[in-house]
Structures are given as structure tokens and as C-alpha cells.
Amino acid sequence: MKVLVIAEHDNTKIAGATLNAVGAAQQFGAEVQVLVAGCDSAAAANEAAALAGVAGVVSVNAPYYRDQPVENLAVLVAGLVRNEGFTAVLAGGTSFGKNLAPRIAALLDVAPVSDVVSIAGVGRYVRPIYAGNVMVSVESDEPVQVLTVRTTAFAAASAGGAAAVREVVAGEDLAVSRLVGREISKSERPELATARIVVSGGRGLGSGDKYREVLEPLADRLGAALGASRAAVDAGYVPNDYQVGQTGKIVAPDLYVAVGISGAIQHLAGMKDSKVIVAINKDPDAPIFQVADFGLVGDLFETIPQLVDGLGANQ
Amino acid sequence: MKILVPVKRVVDYNVKVRVKSDRSGVELSGVKMAINPFDEISVEEAVRLKEAGTATEVIAVSCGSAASQETLRTALAMGADRAILVETDAELQPLAVGKLLKAVAEREQPQLVICGKQAIDDDANQTGQILAALMGWGQATFASKVVVEGETLRVTREIDGGLETLELKLPAVVTSDLRLNEPRYATLPNIMKAKKKPLDVIPVADLGVDVAPRLRHTQYSEPPTRKAGIKVADVADLIAKLKNDAKVI
Ligand SMILES: Cc1cc2nc3c(=O)[nH]c(=O)nc-3n(C[C@H](O)[C@H](O)[C@H](O)COP(=O)(O)OP(=O)(O)OC[C@H]3O[C@@H](n4cnc5c(N)ncnc54)[C@H](O)[C@@H]3O)c2cc1C
Numbered sequence: 153m154k155v156l157v158i159a160e161h162d163n164t165k166i167a168g169a170t171l172n173a174v175g176a177a178q179q180f181g182a183e184v185q186v187l188v189a190g191c192d193s194a195a196a197a198n199e200a201a202a203l204a205g206v207a208g209v210v211s212v213n214a215p216y217y218r219d220q221p222v223e224n225l226a227v228l229v230a231g232l233v234r235n236e237g238f239t240a241v242l243a244g245g246t247s248f249g250k251n252l253a254p255r256i257a258a259l260l261d262v263a264p265v266s267d268v269v270s271i272a273g274v275g276r277y278v279r280p281i282y283a284g285n286v287m288v289s290v291e292s293d294e295p296v297q298v299l300t301v302r303t304t305a306f307a308a309a310s311a312g313g314a315a316a317v318r319e320v321v322a323g324e325d326l327a328v329s330r331l332v333g334r335e336i337s338k339s340e341r342p343e344l345a346t347a348r349i350v351v352s353g354g355r356g357l358g359s360g361d362k363y364r365e366v367l368e369p370l371a372d373r374l375g376a377a378l379g380a381s382r383a384a385v386d387a388g389y390v391p392n393d394y395q396v397g398q399t400g401k402i403v404a405p406d407l408y409v410a411v412g413i414s415g416a417i418q419h420l421a422g423m424k425d426s427k428v429i430v431a432i433n434k435d436p437d438a439p440i441f442q443v444a445d446f447g448l449v450g451d452l453f454e455t456i457p458q459l460v461d462g463l464g465a466n467q
Numbered sequence: 468m469k470i471l472v473p474v475k476r477v478v479d480y481n482v483k484v485r486v487k488s489d490r491s492g493v494e495l496s497g498v499k500m501a502i503n504p505f506d507e508i509s510v511e512e513a514v515r516l517k518e519a520g521t522a523t524e525v526i527a528v529s530c531g532s533a534a535s536q537e538t539l540r541t542a543l544a545m546g547a548d549r550a551i552l553v554e555t556d557a558e559l560q561p562l563a564v565g566k567l568l569k570a571v572a573e574r575e576q577p578q579l580v581i582c583g584k585q586a587i588d589d590d591a592n593q594t595g596q597i598l599a600a601l602m603g604w605g606q607a608t609f610a611s612k613v614v615v616e617g618e619t620l621r622v623t624r625e626i627d628g629g630l631e632t633l634e635l636k637l638p639a640v641v642t643s644d645l646r647l648n649e650p651r652y653a654t655l656p657n658i659m660k661a662k663k664k665p666l667d668v669i670p671v672a673d674l675g676v677d678v679a680p681r682l683r684h685t686q687y688s689e690p691p692t693r694k695a696g697i698k699v700a701d702v703a704d705l706i707a708k709l710k711n712d713a714k715v716i
Contacts, residue, residue, distance in 0.1 A: 222596075223605055247626040251608045254561070254593035258600035263562045263681035266591050280690070281589050282484045286493055287690050291683040328605035328639070332621065332632040345627070349715070374716065386646060392611065392625045398590070399645060401627070407715040417483060424693065428713045430705065436698075445696035446708050458702040463716070 153182035153274060156210070156238040158229060160248040161188060161196040163218065166203075168346050169244030171308035174203055176301040177242050178309070179271040183207045185238075186315075189228055191218035197317045204312040214322035219331035220248075226255040228323035233260060233296055240274070240297040245402075246345075249300040257298035264298040265290055269305040283398040283421040303345065304404035304425060337391050339378075344394065347377030349407045352396055352423070353389070354381035356412020356433065356452055360389040366456050367411060373463045379403065379423075381413045397422035412452050415440025432456065468615070468637075469524045470513040471577035472547065473568055473598075474506040476531060476538040477588040486687045493588075493687060500534070502541045505583025508643040511650040512613060513581050514546035521615045524548050526575060530567045532556050536666060543661035544653035550664065551575075555671035555678065561589075563678035565597030570674040572602060577638065579620070584609050584642040595642035605635035608642040 155177045160167040170186070177184045184205055188197040189212040197211040210232065216224055229241060233256075241256055243249030245267045257264035270278040275292040277299070344350065351371045357363040363384065371378050379401070380394040396403055398421040408426035413419060415431070415438055423429070424443050431444035434451050441447040448455060478484055478493075479501040485494045502510075516522040527542035529535040530553040539550035553567050572580065582595035599606035607613075607622035611630070614621040620635045625644045653661070671678060699705045709716045 222608075223599075226600060247609060247624075250592050251596065251606070254591075254596035255600040255606065257593075258562065258565060258597040261562075263560055264593055264597075265682065266593060282478070282493065283587065283590065284690065285484055286486055287688050288684050289686040289688075291685055292681065294681060326603075326605075327636075329607070329633050329635045332634050334626075334628070334632075335630045336628040382645065391629060392646065393627060393629050398587070399585070407709070407713075418480070428709070428715050429693075429696070430709070441698070442695070443693050445693075445713065446705055447696060447698045448702070448705050449698060450701075455702055459705065462702050462706045 153180060153240065154236070154238045155180055155182055155184045155240040155242060156229070156232065157184060157186045158241065158243040158249070158252065159186050159188045159196065159200050160244060160246060161190060161193065163190040163193040164195045166196055166199045167244070167246070168308065168343065169246045169249065169303045171203065172303040172306045173242050173244040173301055174205060174309035176268070176271060176306040178205045180240060180274060185210055187212070187229065187232065189217045189220065189225055191215050201315040201317050202311050202313055203309045205309055206313045206315045208315050209317040211317050211319050212322050213319070214325070216325040216327070217322065221329050221331070222251050222255055223326045223328050224323065225252055226259055227326060229256045230259040231323050232320070239295065240299070242299050242301060245300040245302045253298050253300045260296050260298070262294040262296050262298055263292065265292060266300050268299050268301045283417050284424065285417065302402060304402055337393050341371060342375065342377045344377040344379050345401050345403060347405055349374045349376035350379050350403055350405045351376045351409045351411065352379035352381065352413060353384055353411045354413030355383040355387065357384060357389060363389040366453065369460045370456055373460055381419050410440050410444070411456060413440055414438050415443065468522045468579060469526065469575060469577040470516060470522045471572060471575060471580045472506070472509045472513045472525060472527050472542065473580070473582050473594065474510065474527050474529050474538050474542050475503045475586045476500050476529065476535045477503045477586055480504055480587055486689050490686050490688060502538045503583050503586045505585060505643050507650045508645070508647050509581040509583050510542045510545045510547060511648045512643060515648065516615065517546065526551060526577070528553065528568065528571050530555070530559055530564050539666055540661050541653065543664045544658045545651060548664065550666040552666065552668045553671055553674065554668050557678065558680050559678060560680050560682060561591050561593040561597055562681060563676070564594050565601055566676045567671065567674055567678065568594070568598045569601045570676055572598070579637060580640045582640065582642045584644055595640050599640035602638070602640070605639045607633050607635055607639065609644040610641050611644050611646045613641055613647065
């Protein structure tokens with residue numbers, strides 16, 4: 153068996169999710185190689201080569217991989233699988249991986265498996281369905297296993313490897329899509345998906361101004377990332393990349409603080425594996441309290457400033 | 468421009484599903500079913516493109532049992548012009564659905580296919596990508612904005628770090644994210660009108676596609692439930708618990 157992990161990167165740095173995907177790939181107990189397809193992507197390829205457990209890095213460079221259009225990447229990966237005999241292809245369960253993996257699988261005529269949370273062997277997986285309310289065991293005899301893996305379920309590969317980087321020739325340029333631009337949110341805070349503490353706000357905040365005014369001091373005190381419910385994103389309090397849930401980001405921090413969030417199943421799907429959950433809500437019957445380790449019933453506009461003060465005084 | 472909109476009949480998003488006692492599946496008898504919310508958004512987007520004069524025809528298509536006719540009627544009541552049911556009682560997995568949709572797309576020759584980004588039952592998030600690959604078309608998944616400019620399509624996508632805008636050649640596949648639009652409610656007159664709109668049924672066998680499942684779902688279970696927590700008296704109590712009991716701050 154030979155496993156190929158598709159690196160997500162910006163030509164300079166490897167994304168955190170790729171480290172988790174390498175960690176997941178190691179569960180097969182087989183040779184793991186990492187594909188870094190980009191343009192002038194030597195820095196990213198070298199970073200991949202330095203990961204523990206990586207046997208080799210396949211580096212491909214062409215101008216038409218710079219922005220990693222999914223159509224070109226899928227054709228490239230399908231070609232590598234056929235030419236080099238990879239029997240598994242893994243990507244992190246991020247918007248990048250979810251976009252790409254099914255396209256690769258279709259080109260290879262195999263059924264992909266999404267959002268794997270446990271690997272018991274080749275073709276033996278567990279994945280959540282129904283917004284995480286049900287877990288299903290999946291068996292696959294497909295000759296090439298194509299998976300996305302939930303990043304919170306697998307430990308990240310650490311540094312400590314010294315694999316060789318091998319340059320291979322580029323695949324075809326389909327030229328069917330072109331990147332016009334990216335608006336990437338910039339923040340000094342930890343990344344939401346990997347933060348140790350997350351403070352999340354919902355519709356109870358009432359506006360974007362209030363969201364920032366009330367939650368930013370708390371996140372500052374705790375060194376936390378900021379997240380949100382769908383209602384808060386839809387209402388425009390915060391950008392889309394703040395959303396936690398079935399259709400947003402999946403997080404599993406040590407501490408998740410849900411403020412003015414009711415606890416719809418779609419929201420719980422994204423945070424119920426957090427180690428400790430705190431809920432602050434004025435409605436004592438809000439469903440969020442059913443998953444919260446510590447619930448505080450009260451008006452958030454009074455309790456959060458008190459919490460900020462209290463944390464300051466104690467530190 | 469013709470638009471094809473695949474729709475799926477799923478358990479309503481408000482229902483908390485239960486696993487059958489023998490763990491062989493999810494209890495579906497007597498459970499409220501509805502159109503997949505992301506597909507509803509796709510229908511809305513297609514109908515808006517028609518209302519704007521960009522699209523000429525909106526065709527809703529569903530793959531599944533006869534009960535999916537109900538889902539197609541929902542799409543027709545929202546404004547789709549006609550519907551196609553690819554009928555089978557067999558289990559369909561996304562790869563098979565992708566192949567069936569390809570067969571339908573080859574018959575109908577749409578310029579654009581708008582799918583939901585995922586179905587809220589299997590949460591697979593695969594069908595649109597699979598269809599695009601099989602057709603050799605470009606894809607723009609997780610769309611929050613779609614603009615047709617002549618032969619090109621400009622799509623804003625929700626990605627992990629923020630937003631990204633792509634330009635694609637048509638034909639192409641788009642998959643809808645939650646913020647693409649807010650679907651309309653079908654009015655009673657439109658629900659009545661939808662009953663008279665054409666709905667063709669194609670038996671799956673007529674499309675000559677191998678739809679045999681490739682994956683086996685061997686066991687279903689409910690995830691461990693969290694231990695019930697406690698309510699704290701006040702903020703000072705909360706801080707004390709987080710410091711001394713949970714030791715997370
Ligand atoms: C297909 C689909 C996918 C979805 N995906 C997601 C997803 O990924 N993530 C997600 O979050 N949602 C998702 N949703 C939406 C979800 O169903 C809920 O609508 C949403 O999570 C509600 O957000 P909320 O808790 O902020 O708002 P609400 O449900 O309106 O809750 C607001 C809460 O704030 C409390 N509150 C109000 N004022 C105060 C105050 N002053 N002090 C304290 N508490 C106060 C209220 O008591 C209430 O409990 C999805 C829905 C669908 C249909």
C-alpha cells in the first residue's frame with residue numbers, strides 16, 4: 153500500500169489541516185508521500201519533507217497550479233495514482249479537501265469517503281452523518297481509497313522527518329476556471345479550527361458592534377479564537393469563516409464558550425467534542441445547556457463584562 | 468440558458484434522528500421528510516436567474532423512490548419549469564447519483580447545474596464535485612454569490628479563510644452554500660400550479676448506469692452523549708469552576 157496526502161498550502165507554508173491528514177495517513181501503517189502542487193512552492197515542499205512519518209514529497213510546479221484550481225489538481229492526482237500505484241489518497245476535511253477529493257475519486261471511478269473520524273484499517277472507517285447525531289461504520293473495497301479526514305480527530309504530524317523532495321512533470325492545464333481574488337480574513341488571534349480556547353457568539357449579541365464590544369475583551373483575556381453561530385454570520389455580525397457547525401468549521405478546543413447561542417443541532421455538530429463547554433444564555437431552557445459542563449443563566453451584556461473583570465482580577 | 472437543479476428528499480432538518488435498535492440504519496418510518504435545505508437554495512438561485520432573464524428554463528431532477536415526486540413538486544412550486552424523477556427504490560450513493568445526473572445532463576444539455584453543497588442526511592458533500600469531474604466541467608463549490616456574464620460565470624465561494632472569487636467557463640457545476648440566497652416560500656396558488664407542471668419519470672434502468680453501491684454501511688450508532696453539566700450560580704462561581712475543577716484557564 154502507498155498513501156498520497158494532498159498538501160494544502162499557499163506555496164510557502166503547509167496548512168495545519170495537512171499535518172492532521174499526514175497523522176491520519178500514518179494509521180494505515182504504510183508508506184506516506186505528500187503531494188505539493190503549486191508554483192515556486194519549494195518552501196512548502198521542504199516543510200512537508202520535514203514532517204515525521206513522511207517518506208517522500210512529490211513536488212509539481214507550474215503557473216497553472218499557483219492558485220491550485222481544483223480541476224487541474226484532480227487531473228494531476230488521478231494521473232499520479234495511475235502512474236505510481238498509490239492505493240490511498242487523503243486530504244484534510246477543509247473547504248480545500250472537500251472540494252478536491254470527490255473530484256479525484258470520480259476521475260478514478262471510486263467512491264470517496266468524507267469526513268472520516270477513525271481509521272481501523274484499509275477500507276474500514278467511521279464517519280459522522282446527520283450533523284453528527286449518528287456515526288456510521290463504512291467498509292470499502294475500492295482499489296484506491298479516497299478520503300477526507302476530520303482534522304480534529306487525528307493528531308497533527310510533528311516535525312522531525314527528512315524526506316527527499318522529488319520533482320515530477322506537471323499535468324494538463326484544463327483552463328476551465330480562474331481565480332479572480334481571495335479575501336482572507338486577517339486576525340491576530342489564534343486560528344479558529346486549532347485554538348485551545350474558543351469564544352463564540354450568537355444572535356443574542358444583537359449586532360456586529362455589540363459582538364465586538366462584548367466578546368473581543370473576553371477573547372483577549374483568554375487568548376481565544378472567536379467563532380459564531382450561523383445566525384450571527386447570516387445577520388452580518390461577523391464574516392462567514394467564523395461559523396461553527398455542521399456547515400461551518402468543526403472545532404474541539406479545551407474550552408468552548410457559547411454566548412447568546414441557543415444550541416441548535418447544526419451548531420452542536422461543530423463543537424460538541426470540545427473538552428469543556430460553557431454556555432451563557434438568558435433562557436434557562438436553551439438546548440445549549442444540555443451539552444454545557446458549566447451553564448450560566450443570565451444576560452450576556454451583564455455577565456460577560458463581569459467575567460472579563462473577574463478574569464483580570466484573578467490573573 | 469438551461470439550468471439543471473438536482474434535489475434530494477431528506478429527513479427534515481428539525482428532526483433529531485434515532486438509530487434503529489438493531490443498528491442497521493436510521494429510523495425513517497413516520498419521520499418528517501423535506502427537500503434538502505441546500506437544494507432549496509439551489510432552486511431559488513436558478514429561479515432568480517430565470518426571473519432576471521438570464522436562464523430560459525429550470526429543470527429540477529431527483530434520483531430516488533416515487534416519494535421524491537413530492538420533493539420535485541416543491542421545486543416546481545418555487546418556480547422550476549419541469550421536473551424529472553430518475554426512479555429507483557435501491558440505495559443510491561453519491562458516485563451513482565453523479566453518474567445518473569451525467570446521463571440526464573447529456574440528454575438535457577444544460578449550461579449550468581446548481582447542486583446543494585451537501586445533503587443533510589449523509590453530509591457527504593460529494594455529488595456536485597463528482598458530476599463536474601464526470602462531465603469534464605469546471606466547478607465552484609460552496610457558492611455565496613453567482614453572476615452569469617455571457618459565456619462565463621463569476622462565483623464567490625466560502626472558503627476556510629474567508630472568500631474567494633472564481634471565473635469559470637460554461638457549462639459548469641455550482642454548489643450552494645447557506646448564504647447564497649434566502650429561498651422563497653411557495654404560495655398556495657403556485658403549489659396548485661405546480662401540480663400541473665410536467666414531471667417525467669425515468670426508470671433508473673433506462674439510463675444504462677451501474678448504480679450498485681460501492682460502500683457498505685455496516686453499523687450505525689449514536690455518539691456518546693455528554694455528561695450532564697451543572698448550572699453555576701454566578702460569574703465568580705464560573706471562574707472558580709474553570710480554574711479549580713476543569714483547570715482550563
Ligand atoms: C442546513 C442547515 C445548516 C445549518 N448549519 C449551521 C451551522 O453550521 N452552524 C450554526 O450555528 N447553525 C447552523 N444552522 C442554523 C441553526 O439551525 C440555528 O438556526 C442557528 O444555530 C441559531 O443561531 P443562534 O443560536 O445564534 O440563534 P438563536 O437560535 O436565535 O439563539 C439566540 C440565543 O441567544 C439568547 N439570548 C438572546 N439575548 C440574550 C442576552 N441578552 N443574554 C443572553 N442570552 C441571550 C437566546 O435566549 C437564544 O437562546 C443550520 C441550519 C440549517 C437548516
